[in-house]
Amino acid sequence: MLRFFKINDPFRLIGILVLLLVYSGIYYFILQAPMIQPELIWMLAGERLSEGLHMYKDIVDDTGPLSVGTYWIIHLIFGRSLFIYKFLAAILIVFQVIYINALFIRYKSFEENTYIPAVVMLVLFHLSFDLLTLSPSLMGGTFLIMALGQLFSQTVLQKEGSDSVLLVGMFGGIAVLFHFPLIVFLPFLIVAGITISGFTFRQFILSLFGYFLPIFLCALYYFWIDSLPEFVLEYLFATRIVDVYAHVSLFYILIAFALPLVLAMIGYFVGLLFKMITVNQQKQRQLIFLYLIFALFSILLTNRQTPYQFLIILPALTYFITQIFIYLSNKRALAIFSVLLFVGVPIAGYSWLILGLQTEQLSTYIVETNSEHEISKGKSIVVLGDDIAYYKHASLATSYLNHKLSARILTDFDDYADMASVYQQFLIEKPELVIDQEGLFANLLVRIPLLAEIYQEKDTGVYYLKK
Template identity: 35%
Template sequence: MLSFFRSYFPYQYISLLALLLLVRLPLLLHPMPLLIPELNWLLVGEQMGHGHLLYRDIWDSVSPLSGLVYWGLNTLFGRSLLALHGAATLVSVFQIVYFNYLTNNRDVYSDRTFWPGLVYALFLHLSFDCLTLSPVLMSTSFLLLAFGTLAKQMERRGATDEVFEVGFYIGIAALFYLPSALFIIWAALSLVLYTGATFRQHSLSLFGFLFPIAVMVLFYYLNDGLDDFNRNLLSSVFRVRQYSLSDFQSLVAALLIPLGLGVLGFLSLFNTTSRYVNFQQRIQQIMMIWFGVAVLTIVLMPFLAPMVFLSFVPPMAYFSVYYFENVRKAWLAEAGFSIAFGLMMLLFYQGALGLIPRLELGRLSNLQVKASPLPAGIKNQRILIIGEDLSAYYQNYPATPYLNWDLAKYDLKNLDNYEAVINVFDNFRKDPPAYIVDHENVVGKLFQRAPALAARYEKTTTAGVYKRK
């Protein structure tokens, strides 16, 4: 496969995209497990489509531009998992084509080939959950655009006012996925160390970063939602930790080959430094900084799954290409890539389709939507789920703003506070749920604090489920 994509002809883009579709099409046409984060994003888009304002009327930590995309998809396709996967494929096509074009057009490597796009396409398939339109995937597109502008600055003797674009793209990336805001550190270090940018140009970059964020803050201020914006988004990056959704074995297995190839590619540079011009060496160094900043984002991730590590793909793909370039025997490089491709595809399809019975590796079982705890006849009802498991929403609709449990704790786990009780009572009054699914055993205390609510609900025969009278 490496030998086929070594030639640099425009028609190879068609081959690259054909390979992407060949890998993804069986899963796009086959029913796939619905993941809890996917259901959460679909619900956010659906609620926004009903006129609810994110953060003020929907307590969730998804970043605002991601929420806007999910609202748009819901408007066009409804609650469609296929729409998420189809849109993700389009975003993936952009990233693959742009990464391959950028590395070749800027002569980032010694030779022009389609290997960068090929390796990038492979690494976008860490696991089957990477098929979905996650905030990290959308955010990474703008980080790549920032990298493209930064690479243009590397080619020149000094930085230009285009550094505004670098900050602006990172600001947009942060509005898709808030931890991406840390990449302003990557941009600042790259400009300081490798471009000789002036104080004015650093200020331009910072202004570009803050501008889209300031516009979003102003929007929420004008819509009486600034406090909610701060609590449910800005502060949530330190509070929302759904680590019970994590599958560490699958995560390690998914990252093992890309990280291994990336490390081998990085180490191969120590024996071949003289082959590369100063510009290429600077690109190597800013990609090292990218990887370091990406590591810092781990502590801000709401849960751990392969999909949230997609911001690692550009540096891993970048250094992996060096590994295949620097292997002296072509057949060894071909064999190495074939083995990596085969193992990653095996894990990818195992996770989605369960090819090997009773093997949970790659299945991400903790992330999958499980059977609803509600009786089978309860459908198309407005309900409230108290807890992380959103499964009951699959055939129903959320009531009250309390969509994200980590944020709902602000009220529902603080019932000794009079203001919190008043907030809960008001939210129930505005949007009363027909059923309450209590996974966290808080309803008893809530009914003690608000007897008027207790009078409206009764227990059902299903444990933890309450029905409005």
């Protein structure tokens, strides 16, 4: 298989597509990879926007504005379709794979022009089943890779033109609007641009202008609809000060990424010991290494502890792992590493999913419905808690989508404006069912007696709208 992708022939992309279908097909058709909670959150946000509501103003959640705009368009065209999420994610994955491979070929990152980087990155995307969905991390990471490509052009060609420098900043700014943790790449662009790509002062200012332009335009939109404070608080700050959704333990995530991390370390030392590289290639190595460091820092800003948050390290892992298959000449060693990559990495991902489901390590991450969730079918509801499987066959009423962010509002009894807003939302939308998993609604009924007149608790923590 390795020999097949070593040839610089565009028809090798057919092999890439075949591998994508095989590896992904095992997740979907054999292992029956379940829906994850964030996917349901994104669908609900898109559904609310399709009703003419506005993000942050009418929906309490911290999904990026461009990401939720994408989910809105998807819902308008396809409704709640998990298949479309997977299909569009596959298109972005193929784009990233092709772009990274073309980047390494165009700027001579390796002496051989091959499709090995493409196939390496494709395999890495199958480390976990949630890397294959249309997450904000995947969408934002796509623009971040394009920004990296513009930095490569500055490193290799030493361009004096302004278009590439401007695009570096713009792609970085757009990435942030998809996925906030990618904001750590602002210092990356600054450090890499000045120390490695050799930005002049004029180029530095131009890149900063390009970076903040899309963010400013987005903030201007929310200012225009009178929800700038909500945008700033919920998207930029709130999720960094409330509790993180620890869907998957860090130890469990490290298990999933252990093998590719080891292969990347081996590839790094293979590149150092077995190959003399050019000055431009040395700069590219520094750029990728710096990229990896900042990518790891971005994990600290994530609001949900999940494997898909680590998507942005895949380009760096791809670069280092590729060095194994290009610089090593020992056939036996290449055969061993090929098996570890093409067989070991996917099997590790499949085993990780099976083990997680059997040991209930993923119980707070996946959407798994049972008989108790049937009460919400076809109703407009509010879930005040972490078990959001009730939404799978129901619609969201009121703005309280993100439980942890909503709790900040629903427990702020001293703020009369918040309490008035809460009462108005329940009075206007009148959710047919309130699932109160943490006693928030019970306290609200005490503070707002008017709500107690229209809701009745029939089961523990389950409130029905009185008819």
